[in-house]
Amino acid sequence: MIPELLIDKDILSSAMMQEVDRCKKAIELAEQGKKITLICGGDPGIYAMAGLVLEIASTLNSSIEIEIVPGLAALNSCAARLGAPLMHDFAAISLSDLLTPWDLIEKRVSAAAQADFIIVLYNPKSKKRIKHIARAQELILVHRDGNTPAGVVTAATRENEKITITTLANLLEADINMQSTVIIGNSKTFQWQDYMITPRGYSDKYSI
């Protein structure tokens, strides 16, 4: 996705799921004195590669210099595409139980729903993992109205981008896949035109 930045650079790439090898290789090359840039989509600091690099570096007690450059995470770009859903306290939760026990994920979904956080769901669904989003919906519905706006953004800002605003009750009818991020509003979130808006609270205090 960034060919113009890669001219005259040596490039190493790896397949999905090879994150550990990729980070180890990057550190190994940096240890040899090379200047290495490890690239990932989104913000490397949010559910991404920054942590794994630092974890591996700490295991090796490496003395290489590491700089984390922040970027736009899926929550930043998907929120912008939906309007302004993240105007108030929110929780980000990944529904992938590959590296996290499912009971802990359920606990977090319920806690976030009960305390009226806006909820951003990462990794809501994959080919193998299709029931997790339905269970999350069920848990959130215990505490939140079915008419609560819910947004689904797939492949944000890319050619195949798809944006859907629906409701919590109808969430499962939306197309959701591995490239999707789901944002469920809090009890104050409303839809106007094609925008999902969570009020910050100004209207309780000022005339808007």
Added chain:
Amino acid sequence: MIPELLIDKDILSSAMMQEVDRCKKAIELAEQGKKITLICGGDPGIYAMAGLVLEIASTLNSSIEIEIVPGLAALNSCAARLGAPLMHDFAAISLSDLLTPWDLIEKRVSAAAQADFIIVLYNPKSKKRIKHIARAQELILVHRDGNTPAGVVTAATRENEKITITTLANLLEADINMQSTVIIGNSKTFQWQDYMITPRGYSDKYSI
């Protein structure tokens, strides 16, 4: 902060706390056919101006075209300065009770602590609001060890930037002010050198 982008532009600026007037003015000018850019620090979509613009536009049922351009929120940039604290599920909570009832804020802090979310505290302290951070610390300590790493980033990436990594128990000894963001780790977060690192869980599954 962006003079080079403002050459040949008409500029209207307003003081802090005048957000409602500022948004109304922007919409009013856009309604007249002008192309208006409303600028704010961080990501306009996270606790910032995007929501207020859309709220006011919805009240007026305005037909102007609005595009939200995402940016780096404090949570993105502060996380990067601290290392990789946001590698797992996290909750963002503002401790400002100017527009939100304090009991709801307490409920959210407790829920986030109990479900082992990494916690990002926006607006942790101001000149008038000095006890809120102490109360938040107290609520989090009910569920989380005092040795949990806690990071304070003040004025991220600016000239007067200050980065502190301390513990939840010692948090109040750090310099915290209106420009600070506080990030409290989850039960797995650790400190290595000057980095605050939350493991994603790879080490439970793979040899790192």
